[in-house]
Amino acid sequence: xxxxxxxxxxxxxxxxxxxxxxxxxxxxxxxxxxxxxxxxxxxxxxxxxxxxxxxxxxxxxxxxxxxxxxxxxxxxxxxxxxxxxxxxxxxxxxxxxxxxxxxxxxxxxxxxxxxxxxxxxxxxxxxxxxxxxxxxxxxxxxxxxxxxxxxxxxxxxxxxxxxxxxxxxxxxxxxxxxxxxxxxxxxxxxxxxxxxxxxxxxxxxxxxxxxxxxxxxxxxxxxxxxxxxxxxxxxxxxxxxxxxxxxxxxxxxxxxxxxxxxxxxxxxxxxxxxxxxxxxxxxxxxxxxxxxxxxxxxxxxxxxxxxxxxxxxxxxxxxxxxxxxxxxxxxxxxxxxxxxxxxxxxxxxxxxxxxxxxxxxxxxxxxxxxxxxxxxxxxxx
Amino acid sequence: xxxxxxxxxxxxxxxxxxxxxxxxxxxxxxxxxxxxxxxxxxxxxxxxxxxxxxxxxxxxxxxxxxxxxxxxxxxxxxxxxxxxxxxxxxxxxxxxxxxxxxxxxxxxxxxxxxxxxxxxxxxxxxxxxxxxxxxxxxxxxxxxxxxxxxxxxxxxxxxxxxxxxxxxxxxxxxxxxxxxxxxxxxxxxxxxxxxxxxxxxxxxxxxxxxxxxxxxxxxxxxxxxxxxxxxxxxxxxxxxxxxxxxxxxxxxxxxxxxxxxxxxxxxxxxxxxxxxxxxxxxxxxxxxxxxxxxxxxxxxxxxxxxxxxxxxxxxxxxxxxxx
Ligand SMILES: Nc1ncnc2c1ncn2[C@@H]1O[C@H](COP(=O)(O)OP(=O)(O)O)[C@@H](O)[C@H]1O
Ligand SMILES: [Mg+2]
Numbered sequence: 001x002x003x004x005x006x007x008x009x010x011x012x013x014x015x016x017x018x019x020x021x022x023x024x025x026x027x028x029x030x031x032x033x034x035x036x037x038x039x040x041x042x043x044x045x046x047x048x049x050x051x052x053x054x055x056x057x058x059x060x061x062x063x064x065x066x067x068x069x070x071x072x073x074x075x076x077x078x079x080x081x082x083x084x085x086x087x088x089x090x091x092x093x094x095x096x097x098x099x100x101x102x103x104x105x106x107x108x109x110x111x112x113x114x115x116x117x118x119x120x121x122x123x124x125x126x127x128x129x130x131x132x133x134x135x136x137x138x139x140x141x142x143x144x145x146x147x148x149x150x151x152x153x154x155x156x157x158x159x160x161x162x163x164x165x166x167x168x169x170x171x172x173x174x175x176x177x178x179x180x181x182x183x184x185x186x187x188x189x190x191x192x193x194x195x196x197x198x199x200x201x202x203x204x205x206x207x208x209x210x211x212x213x214x215x216x217x218x219x220x221x222x223x224x225x226x227x228x229x230x231x232x233x234x235x236x237x238x239x240x241x242x243x244x245x246x247x248x249x250x251x252x253x254x255x256x257x258x259x260x261x262x263x264x265x266x267x268x269x270x271x272x273x274x275x276x277x278x279x280x281x282x283x284x285x286x287x288x289x290x291x292x293x294x295x296x297x298x299x300x301x302x303x304x305x306x307x308x309x310x311x312x313x314x315x316x317x318x319x320x321x322x323x324x325x326x327x328x329x330x331x332x333x334x335x336x337x338x339x340x341x342x343x344x345x346x347x348x349x350x351x352x353x354x355x356x357x358x359x360x361x362x363x364x365x366x367x368x369x370x371x372x373x374x375x376x377x378x379x380x381x
Numbered sequence: 382x383x384x385x386x387x388x389x390x391x392x393x394x395x396x397x398x399x400x401x402x403x404x405x406x407x408x409x410x411x412x413x414x415x416x417x418x419x420x421x422x423x424x425x426x427x428x429x430x431x432x433x434x435x436x437x438x439x440x441x442x443x444x445x446x447x448x449x450x451x452x453x454x455x456x457x458x459x460x461x462x463x464x465x466x467x468x469x470x471x472x473x474x475x476x477x478x479x480x481x482x483x484x485x486x487x488x489x490x491x492x493x494x495x496x497x498x499x500x501x502x503x504x505x506x507x508x509x510x511x512x513x514x515x516x517x518x519x520x521x522x523x524x525x526x527x528x529x530x531x532x533x534x535x536x537x538x539x540x541x542x543x544x545x546x547x548x549x550x551x552x553x554x555x556x557x558x559x560x561x562x563x564x565x566x567x568x569x570x571x572x573x574x575x576x577x578x579x580x581x582x583x584x585x586x587x588x589x590x591x592x593x594x595x596x597x598x599x600x601x602x603x604x605x606x607x608x609x610x611x612x613x614x615x616x617x618x619x620x621x622x623x624x625x626x627x628x629x630x631x632x633x634x635x636x637x638x639x640x641x642x643x644x645x646x647x648x649x650x651x652x653x654x655x656x657x658x659x660x661x662x663x664x665x666x667x668x669x670x671x672x673x674x675x676x677x678x679x680x681x682x683x684x685x686x687x688x689x690x691x692x693x694x695x696x697x698x699x700x701x702x703x704x
Contacts, residue, residue, distance in 0.1 A: 073605045081599070
């Protein structure tokens with residue numbers, strides 16, 4: 001259990017810079033998700049933290065001590081791989097025991113055949129078997145201990161890989177897309193379980209995923225990474241409600257945030273397609289407005305935007321309606337309650353208003369730019 | 382429905398049983414393959430097995446059944462008993478060395494950052510070169526007086542190497558005759574056999590190594606496996622087990638089949654110290670026309686090979702169950 005500090009980490013692979021100065025402070029016991037699209041350098045960063053890869057520059061500190069130049073085996077971390085990386089010829093018990101035999105037995109005691117008969121080996125092996133059983137109990141895989149990985153389902157292998165990480169008490173747990181090989185149902189189940197493990201153990205978790213839903217549901221904090229840089233770090237709600245960048249806003253949330261092109265007049269008034277919105281840019285001119293699907297609602301008056309219904313998706317608890325809006329390339333998505341269903345037949349016109357407090361402005365560079373309601377504007381925009 | 386009278390069926394009987402027509406067509410289609418297999422693969426072995434119970438000699442018109450006579454001769458005559466011993470000894474000398482050198486070379490080459498292709502090509506050269514052609518080089522190198530080997534050894538005389546008793550004896554009384562020495566001939570042939578075959582095993586192991594997931598090594602490092610030997614024991618060796626079974630089988634069968642170096646360099650001598658089975662088959666069955674005896678040795682040889690294949694199958698089946 002320890003803090004993890006990454007300071008200005010850079011990594012170059014054969015001329016191309018994969019990590020461009022990544023800094024990240026992770027608190028003791030925190031569940032931090034590193035989320036971003038495939039190929040943005042998440043695994044590379046995690047492998048540098050683990051010591052499996054050497055950074056080109058920058059520093060890695062664990063528990064306050066800088067561990068650069070220390071090999072992975074000496075960093076006291078546990079890691080779960082996307083491929084699980086189980087030893088195929090060992091039983092489940094054998095797999096889970098490896099980290100313990102490597103640390104608790106001497107080199108001589110680990111020798112095949114003769115090692116067992118050395119003084120002390122028997123007692124230590126018994127203790128290891130005991131710990132393996134306790135870990136298996138936590139993960140409910142006791143009945144699988146005698147099997148080989150090849151005889152297990154994907155979800156069971158996942159648990160064994162977790163077991164191999166949990167069996168020690170490492171400084172931190174590193175998980176690299178551990179759920180991406182599971183089916184959808186299993187994934188939802190396991191993400192709750194992993195989050196619970198973090199609370200129960202009080203251990204530091206660094207969780208890499210490309211799935212924003214995983215990051216949103218499991219984490220204390222999320223670091224959004226793109227093209228080798230961290231764009232924003234914050235609690236899930238903060239990232240969702242106050243994205244610092246257009247790219248973050250678009251990456252977090254499903255269905256995705258609606259991005260409406262906007263123009264800012266000389267007086268700071270913001271318009272869409274030439275029509276005033278009743279909003280005003282506070283600092284910099286605003287180029288885009290981001291509005292979450294649930295921040296939009298139907299209205300009778302003119303509203304903010306209007307469009308024709310293209311598609312209605314009924315998810316049971318929610319109704320997602322896609323609108324064709326003039327001047328907006330992608331369909332605008334609105335979340336409604338199923339009760340609103342009769343009023344949104346495909347082809348019908350729908351006028352929408354938005355909660356001004358939940359509109360985010362973005363400037364020409366894609367950075368969040370503050371907006372406020374015009375003083376003289378009517379109560380509802 | 383059920384009490385309706387059965388309709389008269391005009392269709393031919395065969396059409397009622399499509400599976401039978403299909404079976405007949407299938408039989409017809411695989412018949413050529415079956416005939417070829419019988420004629421080319423099974424028949425020769427059957428002929429050899431039959432001849433092994435006769436005293437058939439090429440050129441002599443008559444042929445007598447002598448039952449197990451040929452086999453009795455193989456088992457009782459010292460020269461044939463020695464033949465089996467020599468063959469097995471050759472296999473025992475060649476197989477472990479060739480397999481472990483192949484594995485070692487593969488591991489070393491994989492660890493290289495540059496020059497992998499160069500080493501692969503160099504180690505594979507002896508495999509590609511005809512052993513008969515290379516035998517000339519070996520004969521030349523191993524010549525007792527003019528050969529490169531003994532002349533190089535002689536250079537060491539008078540140096541600290543003489544502290545080694547074997548070396549001192551060589552300096553005093555001459556170095557071994559190698560191929561001409563009954564105590565050294567088989568070991569020398571085995572050396573050439575290893576030299577020739579380990580490159581092939583290296584290639585098989587290189588292929589096997591590419592199938593070992595890299596993540597496993599990363600996982601082992603995280604798990605605290607620090608030493609290369611333990612990494613080898615935990616991951617490389619077990620994951621290469623299928624390759625090893627295959628490599629050992631192929632190398633063993635090929636070592637049992639050693640012939641070209643014997644024919645080119647020793648002709649089974651001196652004093653039958655290199656009289657291996659295939660050479661005996663060749664000498665009896667083809668050079669001396671004693672077909673019956675040659676066939677009996679062939680059957681014994683095939684017995685050995687089948688034994689090895691059966692052992693390999695058992696290994697593979699056990700592995701499959703393990704997974
Ligand atoms: N060993 C390597 N050699 C060269 N390029 C690499 C290596 N590992 C990763 N990369 C490159 O670095 C980039 C980031 O990879 P990675 O960290 O695996 O992304 P992510 O895990 O976010 O999907 C990719 O473009 C990938 O091709
Ligand atoms: Mg990755």
